[in-house]
Amino acid sequence: MTKERGLPDVLVTQGGERIGTADDWREKRRPEIMDLFREHVYGREPVGRPASQTFHTAVTTDVMAGAAVRKQVEIRFEGAGGAGRIRLLLYLPSDRRGPSPVLLLLNNRGALAGDEPDAGDTPFWPADRIVARGYAAAVLDVEEVDPDFDDGFRNGVHGLFDRFEGEERPADAWATIAAWAWGAGRAMDYFESDPDIDASRVAVVGHSRGGKAALWAGAVDERFAFVVSNESGCTGAAISRGKRGETIRDINAQFPHWFSANYHAFAGREEELPVDQHMLVAAIAPRPVYVASATEDEWADPSAEFASLIHAAPVYRLYGYRGLQDAPFPDPDTPLFGERMGYHLRTGVHDLTVYDWDRFMDFADNGPFRNI
Numbered sequence: 008m009t010k011e012r013g014l015p016d017v018l019v020t021q022g023g024e025r026i027g028t029a030d031d032w033r034e035k036r037r038p039e040i041m042d043l044f045r046e047h048v049y050g051r052e053p054v055g056r057p058a059s060q061t062f063h064t065a066v067t068t069d070v071m072a073g074a075a076v077r078k079q080v081e082i083r084f085e086g087a088g089g090a091g092r093i094r095l096l097l098y099l100p101s102d103r104r105g106p107s108p109v110l111l112l113l114n115n116r117g118a119l120a121g122d123e124p125d126a127g128d129t130p131f132w133p134a135d136r137i138v139a140r141g142y143a144a145a146v147l148d149v150e151e152v153d154p155d156f157d158d159g160f161r162n163g164v165h166g167l168f169d170r171f172e173g174e175e176r177p178a179d180a181w182a183t184i185a186a187w188a189w190g191a192g193r194a195m196d197y198f199e200s201d202p203d204i205d206a207s208r209v210a211v212v213g214h215s216r217g218g219k220a221a222l223w224a225g226a227v228d229e230r231f232a233f234v235v236s237n238e239s240g241c242t243g244a245a246i247s248r249g250k251r252g253e254t255i256r257d258i259n260a261q262f263p264h265w266f267s268a269n270y271h272a273f274a275g276r277e278e279e280l281p282v283d284q285h286m287l288v289a290a291i292a293p294r295p296v297y298v299a300s301a302t303e304d305e306w307a308d309p310s311a312e313f314a315s316l317i318h319a320a321p322v323y324r325l326y327g328y329r330g331l332q333d334a335p336f337p338d339p340d341t342p343l344f345g346e347r348m349g350y351h352l353r354t355g356v357h358d359l360t361v362y363d364w365d366r367f368m369d370f371a372d373n374g375p376f377r378n379i
């Protein structure tokens with residue numbers, strides 16, 4: 008299949024060396040792939056955990072009719088351009104017997120974590136259902152990290168941390184998807200500080216543009232134990248070469264602020280990119296990854312989303328995990344749970360629904376977060 012789509016071989020270095028062991032993958036090929044994605048696609052983030060970062064938490068017990076404890080966390084930080092904050096809303100099961108594993112949603116659909124905490128019963132973020140299954144449910148609103156519009160990278164965390172004094176913004180500078188992924192990392196910093204959370208079992212979940220950010224967050228920040236992409240499509244899970252629906256040209260025209268300036272040059276030149284999105288999935292290996300699609304989401308191209316799992320599998324196999332093996336593209340509503348890889352194609356339109364969440368948790372229960 009690699010040949011069919013003309014994909015770059017995930018196991019051959021830029022210098023032509025074939026990778027045959029997990030150690031060589033980690034030392035030689037993975038760093039090179041991460042650098043290629045930073046250079047050509049998502050851009051380079053100028054900062055990791057800010058030295059100035061602090062957490063401020065308000066706790067309310069007995070919410071969700073007693074089923075949950077709510078924590079409202081404000082993550083504060085400063086850069087040369089001023090102060091910023093990201094709010095994190097967290098529901099923990101009241102009956103937990105130890106630190107909870109977490110599903111963190113990078114929310115791209117209106118405010119959930121703001122002044123009026125969500126009741127936790129929307130299909131997009133069914134926190135009550137997540138808590139009932141023994142997970143902590145966490146959410147941050149990506150627009151608190153970086154507003155989702157093109158303002159020349161002045162607002163959000165770009166305005167705080169970018170310092171290109173009098174120079175032009177570099178063509179490989181980070182853009183909005185990378186900023187959102189960076190925000191996920193700051194939530195992870197918080198989880199590591201909270202004894203109620205099992206920081207070794209944190210999943211990052213995102214839908215659509217949030218799913219693109221979740222995959223990049225999982226690649227950049229290896230503290231995430233599990234990565235879930237729901238209908239992330241173009242420059243998310245979907246392979247760009249031969250992709251139907253949205254193309255690199257379309258996405259950069261409509262959302263010029265999502266990716267690095269360098270990425271714009273690949274409009275109509277997908278086959279010249281030294282990476283494709285199966286390599287992003289591979290960068291998450293050997294950690295578990297779940298990709299979900301919907302039948303009517305042709306813009307995202309379900310078969311191209313599925314293909315990235317199949318083409319990332321050789322890297323999982325280096326670690327001894329079979330992935331989805333050579334599973335054919337499945338029928339709707341018949342989830343595939345493989346070793347360290349899951350996939351489903353839900354009947355319906357582009358959305359994040361209770362069906363999707365239930366499958367993510369079924370997969371997590373049986374693999375990444377067993378024995379909760």
Ligand code: GCU
Binds near residue numbers: 115216239240241
């Ligand atoms: C647009 C965009 C997609 C994106 C989607 C979403 O349709 O073209 O790339 O995934 O918005 O975020 O819902």
